[in-house]
Amino acid sequence: MSLKAIYKYGSPPNFYRFAMKLEPWCFSLGVFLIVIGTIGGLFIAPKDYQMGDAYRIIYFHVPSAYLSMSAYAAMGFASTIGIVWRSTVAFSVAKSIAPFGALITALALITGMLWGKPMWGTAWVWDARLTSEFILLLLYLGYITLHASIKEQKRADRAASLVAILGIINLPIIHYSVVWWNTLHQASTISKIDAPSIVGEMLWPLLVMIIGYSLFFSAVICRGGSAEVLMREKRSKWVKEI
Amino acid sequence: MDTYFQLFIRETKVAIKRWTDALTGIILFFLIALLFPLISDSDKDFLLKIVGPIMMFSAFFSSLLSMQNMYKPDFQNGTIEQLLLSKRSFVGLILTKTFAYWVFTSLPLILISGLIASIYFVTGKAILIIQLTLLLSTLTMINISAFTSAITLGIRYPGALMTLIITPITLPILIFGSKAIENSILGLDISGPLYFLTGMMMLSLFLGPWITASALKISMD
Amino acid sequence: MSIFDMGDYNFYVWGSVFLSFLILFLTYIDAIKKHKDVRRVIQNTKDSE
Numbered sequence: 332m333s334l335k336a337i338y339k340y341g342s343p344p345n346f347y348r349f350a351m352k353l354e355p356w357c358f359s360l361g362v363f364l365i366v367i368g369t370i371g372g373l374f375i376a377p378k379d380y381q382m383g384d385a386y387r388i389i390y391f392h393v394p395s396a397y398l399s400m401s402a403y404a405a406m407g408f409a410s411t412i413g414i415v416w417r418s419t420v421a422f423s424v425a426k427s428i429a430p431f432g433a434l435i436t437a438l439a440l441i442t443g444m445l446w447g448k449p450m451w452g453t454a455w456v457w458d459a460r461l462t463s464e465f466i467l468l469l470l471y472l473g474y475i476t477l478h479a480s481i482k483e484q485k486r487a488d489r490a491a492s493l494v495a496i497l498g499i500i501n502l503p504i505i506h507y508s509v510v511w512w513n514t515l516h517q518a519s520t521i522s523k524i525d526a527p528s529i530v531g532e533m534l535w536p537l538l539v540m541i542i543g544y545s546l547f548f549s550a551v552i553c554r555g556g557s558a559e560v561l562m563r564e565k566r567s568k569w570v571k572e573i
Numbered sequence: 574m575d576t577y578f579q580l581f582i583r584e585t586k587v588a589i590k591r592w593t594d595a596l597t598g599i600i601l602f603f604l605i606a607l608l609f610p611l612i613s614d615s616d617k618d619f620l621l622k623i624v625g626p627i628m629m630f631s632a633f634f635s636s637l638l639s640m641q642n643m644y645k646p647d648f649q650n651g652t653i654e655q656l657l658l659s660k661r662s663f664v665g666l667i668l669t670k671t672f673a674y675w676v677f678t679s680l681p682l683i684l685i686s687g688l689i690a691s692i693y694f695v696t697g698k699a700i701l702i703i704q705l706t707l708l709l710s711t712l713t714m715i716n717i718s719a720f721t722s723a724i725t726l727g728i729r730y731p732g733a734l735m736t737l738i739i740t741p742i743t744l745p746i747l748i749f750g751s752k753a754i755e756n757s758i759l760g761l762d763i764s765g766p767l768y769f770l771t772g773m774m775m776l777s778l779f780l781g782p783w784i785t786a787s788a789l790k791i792s793m794d
Numbered sequence: 795m796s797i798f799d800m801g802d803y804n805f806y807v808w809g810s811v812f813l814s815f816l817i818l819f820l821t822y823i824d825a826i827k828k829h830k831d832v833r834r835v836i837q838n839t840k841d842s843e
Binding site for chain 1: 720724725727728731733734737738740741742744745748749752769773780784787788791792794
């Protein structure tokens with residue numbers, strides 16, 4: 332990617348126009364797919380012969396867990412672009428991802444607990460995936476608090492982005508070490524329970540939900556990110572012309 | 574080389590002047606390690622089981638407490654700005670400063686950790702392994718603390734925020750460090766965790782000063 | 795059997811459904827609110843000039 336392209340498409344007015352055009356499409360399609368996926372998952376998909384109806388929580392747990400990680404990856408990516416090219420747009424996008432990511436991580440944890448209670452008989456196990464999800468939440472909270480506690484906008488952007496990049500470097504190491512710790516501590520407990528292999532008619536609502544969540548996420552980022560861009564460009568000419 | 578040495582000498586003088594900082598770390602390390610047998614159970618097997626986590630935890634905790642003063646005084650009296658203007662590479666100067674800080678806050682902990690280990694009924698080679706583990710892990714931790722205290726320089730009460738940033742990043746080191754100690758007491762193979770700790774130490778020594786320098790530059794302007 | 799009856803696990807399933815929708819709704823409302831606030835601030839500065 333050449334520098335010129337980044338300046339052209341990453342310039343605040345262009346991003347604003349693009350995001351505002353994209354947002355209604357993402358939002359309506361995302362909501363539509365989420366509704367379809369919900370109906371499919373709750374009512375159409377067959378009952379699991381082992382777990383009964385409770386497995387249907389998976390249609391809400393897996394998309395949020397998936398999104399919590401990819402949102403962090405997106406935040407780290409945007410932060411890297413922001414640090415390297417000093418791009419206002421990238422900083423705005425990274426900042427608007429953070430609260431959404433923290434909420435969706437909390438959602439993944441809570442739905443995971445609601446899944447664990449009937450399935451495993453306990454809401455929390457010291458399982459590798461649960462623990463790294465919790466640490467992911469801490470990383471998000473660190474980003475948000477750091478950004479909120481530095482008054483000056485530009486410095487806050489760059490400092491918080493540095494933390495996000497460090498988190499991206501560290502996330503695989505954290506995950507690996509937690510997995511390693513977990514295998515040594517409880518080799519043969521309930522942590523070995525995996526999601527059972529899913530067959531076609533159970534799978535399609537899940538995929539629809541994941542795509543719907545991602546589109547919804549894009550819509551939120553378009554809204555929040557463009558609001559952040561406007562905030563940072565308050566004094567410039569193009570903002571006053573809108 | 575000269576500038577680096579002068580900076581080290583200067584840091585030594587500062588550390589001697591502010592000897593309470595180093596002492597606070599040592600006292601905290603000692604007290605945490607002493608409290609656990611008193612409030613839980615002084616059974617020998619139990620203590621041998623928990624000595625690894627407690628060593629790592631108290632080292633982490635005392636570094637957490639002492640790092641608040643890592644850059645703040647120098648930032649306020651303008652030393653950091655002087656370093657930034659120096660002809661020598663800023664990253665190298667930061668590495669020197671971090672190393673000096675490590676010598677005066679973490680090295681004493683490593684030295685007295687042998688004493689604490691013997692309170693926990695650890696004997697023989699395992700004591701040396703504990704000291705080696707602490708050596709490797711404190712060198713990593715000090716770089717992470719340096720980064721965290723540099724990034725939170727402009728904030729008035731950074732305590733809780735520092736903890737929030739530092740805990741997820743330090744977690745792998747705590748896990749592998751306590752695993753190395755536990756394995757050495759049980760007589761198992763310790764090369765795996767130690768290799769990991771060494772790798773993390775190398776990574777943090779190369780990457781840490783560089784990231785800390787950019788964090789300081791962000792906090793300065 | 796009613797379609798809203800998920801057997802013994804009714805509470806868990808519908809609890810997670812409700813929470814998921816609540817959080818999605820909240821994040822979107824929050825983004826819209828931020829956007830509106832910024833627009834209003836810009837409008838105010840325009841008017842005061």
